[in-house]
Amino acid sequence: MPERKECNVCQSIQGHLIKKGVYGNPHQDIYKCADCEHVYIAPLLDDSQEAKFYLDQYSAFLHARGGRQKCHTSGTFCRQ
Numbered sequence: 001m002p003e004r005k006e007c008n009v010c011q012s013i014q015g016h017l018i019k020k021g022v023y024g025n026p027h028q029d030i031y032k033c034a035d036c037e038h039v040y041i042a043p044l045l046d047d048s049q050e051a052k053f054y055l056d057q058y059s060a061f062l063h064a065r066g067g068r069q070k071c072h073t074s075g076t077f078c079r080q
């Protein structure tokens with residue numbers, strides 16, 4: 001039985017899990033509130049977890065997404 005997370009609009013706990021994982025982050029899931037139909041991510045990350053996720057994952061995500069484009073700068077996310 002998946003743990004149900006509280007809606008961050010109406011505080012209902014009747015959220016339905018609609019997708020596991022958020023942009024490659026397996027520690028968060030996407031829910032839809034049965035009461036107000038708000039779609040939300042849970043659990044929310046605290047600041048340190050969020051910073052760690054972006055530092056660890058986001059540059060790789062951008063690099064993968066832009067991998068077939070020619071890079072015109074020597075920016076942080078471009079390794080050639």
Ligand SMILES: [Zn+2]
Pocket residue numbers: 007008009010011012033034035036037038
């Ligand atoms: Zn709600």
